[in-house]
Amino acid sequence: MGEEKGGPPPGTRAGLLTPPEWLLKTLRPQAAPIPWPAVARASVGLATPLAAGLAAGQPMYGALASMGALSGVISDTAEAYRMRIFHIAVPQLFGAIGVTLGTLVYGHGWIAVASLTFVALVSGMISSIGALASVSGLLLLLNSVVGSGLPMPGPWWKAPILLALGGLFVLVLSLLAWPVRGRLPEREAVAAAYRAVAELLAAAGTAAYEDKRHDVTQALNTSYDLILARRARDHGRRSPLVRLLSQLNVLIPLVEAAAAAHLHGRASRRPEIAAAVRFLADAVEESHGARPGFVEPDLVLPEPEGPADRAVNAALRHAAGVVHKADPDPYNVDDRLGRPAALGVRVRRTAREMLLSKPSWRYGLRLALCIGLAQAFVSLVAVERSYWVALTVTFVLKPDFGSVFSRAVLRALGTAAGLLVAAAVLSQVQRGWWDVPVMLVLAALIPAFTAKGYAFQTAAITPVILLLSDVLNHQGFHLVLPRLVDSLIGCAIALLVGYLLWPESWHSRIGDRLAEAVEETARYVAYAFAAAEDADQGERVRRRRRIYRDLSSVRSEFQRALTEPPPMGTRAAAWWPLVVAVERVVDATTAARVRVNHGAPPPAGAEVAEIERQLRELADGLRSSEVLVEVRAELEGDETGVLGPLRQEVKAARAIASPGTSSPAGD
Numbered sequence: 041m042g043e044e045k046g047g048p049p050p051g052t053r054a055g056l057l058t059p060p061e062w063l064l065k066t067l068r069p070q071a072a073p074i075p076w077p078a079v080a081r082a083s084v085g086l087a088t089p090l091a092a093g094l095a096a097g098q099p100m101y102g103a104l105a106s107m108g109a110l111s112g113v114i115s116d117t118a119e120a121y122r123m124r125i126f127h128i129a130v131p132q133l134f135g136a137i138g139v140t141l142g143t144l145v146y147g148h149g150w151i152a153v154a155s156l157t158f159v160a161l162v163s164g165m166i167s168s169i170g171a172l173a174s175v176s177g178l179l180l181l182l183n184s185v186v187g188s189g190l191p192m193p194g195p196w197w198k199a200p201i202l203l204a205l206g207g208l209f210v211l212v213l214s215l216l217a218w219p220v221r222g223r224l225p226e227r228e229a230v231a232a233a234y235r236a237v238a239e240l241l242a243a244a245g246t247a248a249y250e251d252k253r254h255d256v257t258q259a260l261n262t263s264y265d266l267i268l269a270r271r272a273r274d275h276g277r278r279s280p281l282v283r284l285l286s287q288l289n290v291l292i293p294l295v296e297a298a299a300a301a302h303l304h305g306r307a308s309r310r311p312e313i314a315a316a317v318r319f320l321a322d323a324v325e326e327s328h329g330a331r332p333g334f335v336e337p338d339l340v341l342p343e344p345e346g347p348a349d350r351a352v353n354a355a356l357r358h359a360a361g362v363v364h365k366a367d368p369d370p371y372n373v374d375d376r377l378g379r380p381a382a383l384g385v386r387v388r389r390t391a392r393e394m395l396l397s398k399p400s401w402r403y404g405l406r407l408a409l410c411i412g413l414a415q416a417f418v419s420l421v422a423v424e425r426s427y428w429v430a431l432t433v434t435f436v437l438k439p440d441f442g443s444v445f446s447r448a449v450l451r452a453l454g455t456a457a458g459l460l461v462a463a464a465v466l467s468q469v470q471r472g473w474w475d476v477p478v479m480l481v482l483a484a485l486i487p488a489f490t491a492k493g494y495a496f497q498t499a500a501i502t503p504v505i506l507l508l509s510d511v512l513n514h515q516g517f518h519l520v521l522p523r524l525v526d527s528l529i530g531c532a533i534a535l536l537v538g539y540l541l542w543p544e545s546w547h548s549r550i551g552d553r554l555a556e557a558v559e560e561t562a563r564y565v566a567y568a569f570a571a572a573e574d575a576d577q578g579e580r581v582r583r584r585r586r587i588y589r590d591l592s593s594v595r596s597e598f599q600r601a602l603t604e605p606p607p608m609g610t611r612a613a614a615w616w617p618l619v620v621a622v623e624r625v626v627d628a629t630t631a632a633r634v635r636v637n638h639g640a641p642p643p644a645g646a647e648v649a650e651i652e653r654q655l656r657e658l659a660d661g662l663r664s665s666e667v668l669v670e671v672r673a674e675l676e677g678d679e680t681g682v683l684g685p686l687r688q689e690v691k692a693a694r695a696i697a698s699p700g701t702s703s704p705a706g707d
Contacts, residue, residue: 067450072491078116079484085109085210086483086504090511091476099472100193101202103511106479107186108206110504111135113486115175116210119225121218123266127172128214132207135179136200142187143196152188153419156430157412159184163434164404168397169390181411181434189427190512226281227325229266230288233259234321237294241352242314244302250620253627254595256295257588263288287324290362292581293355300348300631303685307342308352316341316356320363347638348631354638402542407437410538414530428523432530435498437538444539446603448531450495455527457495458502459520465503466510466517475507482507553597554619555662557590561626562655565686568633569648580633587626595619621693625655628686635682643683651683654690 086109093102111131118127141159145152159181166177183203192199236259240252267285294317301308316339339360344350394400414430432455436447461482469478482504489496506519513519564583598619601612636642 067453067493067495069492069496074488075491078113078487081116081210081213082113082487083480083484085113085206085213087476087479089206089209090479090508091473094473094476099511103508104192104199104202105206105209106508107505108132108135108203108208109210110206110483110486110501110508111179111183111203112207112210113483115179115207116214116487119229119266121215121225124214125211127175128207128211130172131176131179132204132211134176135183135207136204138180138183139187139192139203140196140200142184142189143192143199144187146188146191149419153412153415156181156184156188156415157408160411160434161404161408164407165394165400168400168403169394178434181407182431185411185427185430185434189430190509226263226266226284227327229259229263230284231321231325233263233288233291234317234324236260237291237298238314238317238321240295240298241301241308241317242311244298244305244309249302250623253298253623254592256298257592260288260291260295260585261589261592284324286362287359290355290359292585294352294359296581296584296630296634297348297351297355299627300634301352303628303631304346304348304635305352306345307349308344310342312340312342313352313356316360320360323363347635347640350638351634406538406542407434410437410533413537414533417529417533428526429530429533432527433534433538436531436534444534445605447494448535448539450493451498452528452531454495454498455502456524457499459506459524461499462503462506462523463517463520465507466520471510471514475511479504479507551615551662551665553594554615554622555659557587557594558622558655558659558662560587560590561622561629562652562659564626565629565655566648566652568629569636569643569645584626584630591619591623591626618693618696621689621696624689625686625693628689632682632686640682643681647681647683651686651690654694658694 086106089105089109090099090102093099093105096102112128115128115131116124118124138159141155145155163177163181166180167174187199233256236252236256240249240256243249243252267281267288297308301313307313339357341353341356342349344353410433411430414433418429432451436451437444465478465482469475482500485500486497486504489500502523506523509515510519560583564580564587567580567583598612598616602609602616604612632640632643
């Protein structure tokens, strides 16, 4: 197979002193817009508590509240306002618990070591649940480390309250526009999904189609996550969310039809189609159709020339009807990913899965071992303000945030850069009110640099933490060099104990994830062409969405593995074309099903069974070997039939060979 657009660039070395490609890849700033509202919130959120503490004659209180605000800024990642409450408030609760535990064991030697090791185990296991739980586990451990390493003002409850107040202040700032913007983030997310589908249809039949499909998957994931999370608490049949959900659901047939248009479309590839979807996106965002006297515009679409074109035409006209309908039938709204269960049910299910999950225990034990060693090391060796060692281990050893190896390297580089800024501030700026304008500037850099990458985020956070630490312990410029030494020690512990000693770090487990996706694809193929009485349309749609979501996760995991040094990074690069091939198999299956729905002859059962068997064999092969082995698949059938393109994609997937073997035919 030829090189796929969006795949890893071939690593080349210009000379012996040129850094390896995997390192350069992690150091390149990401092309992301600066989140100006978050920048403003961070600047005001961190500087205001510090100013309040100075005005009250209690700068230590102000510094602690600013530390809590820093946690809120790190957690401030949600777009929808209701979700911001959870994304900021829940981690703050765990952070308050953490600093309380740390304060209670401050100065207790080996009791503190044992306590932090246990907290690290719990934190690691919590982090395996999801993104919100991961941030909560991070703050639980971070604040435990800070509380056990820095003297806090008494009594014991004062520090957690001050930290929580700082975080809640950031939460209040993030909700100020809620009365004005209302549900605009949800509408914007659904409109963005429509625009992504418009770009997908515009790219049908071109090499850009696959990249656009990834954008559609991400947009649908974001939209469904926002709206279904709200639907878990909003059970009303007349809620505005019902209308948004119905507008989102009717996109699914259009996405499926786009797969057919990409492979077989003619009239459906004309620019009028994409323009019509963009028009619907504007209507969704501006909430057209809900006012009296509104007349639904008549879509002028090209005349269909085949089943694929008919599928696009029908899906687009149906979507237009739902978008412009003032009040869609609430009893005909299907939560295509399944409506979330009640909160209590989900909590019990999540707790059970966490306690019985081997990956959860593996990560918890790995983090606990590293934190325990870090704390034991600083208890035996005189390291000034030693809490920074465990802080570094906590930040680095977050596999769900990226490659541990790369994060260790980037943490060291980012800390060094941040310390240069901190050295200038601590040596040139007089402590007191001058700290407030300095904090206004430094805090604003955190969300701006976070969007660029981990090293940049570290470089922005480091001087902020050091400035606040100096308010607490008054060491000034003398903080700088010990912090660099502590960071290097923490990175070394994370690399040696948390990375090199764990075979899963440098023996790729990506084949297992990909094998699961291939096996699910085989089941999808069988279900897509099952007899009408044995198949449910809604279930077929849900299966397809789950596969695309799973493949999106697999793609992210591969992208993470590409930043690892050899052999894992090299192996991930070799397997990358297979990820693309599996995505094409799913596309071809969807396109075939859509064509059958709109007049194409259905395939024979034996033909479907043979494709399913080939995919299951591929999944078994991925589980049994870390080296790709070329397999020549013999799939007979009518090449002009509806499954012809699907057979070709399955053959291509099975013909991908490992590096060093002969190039498979058809490459």
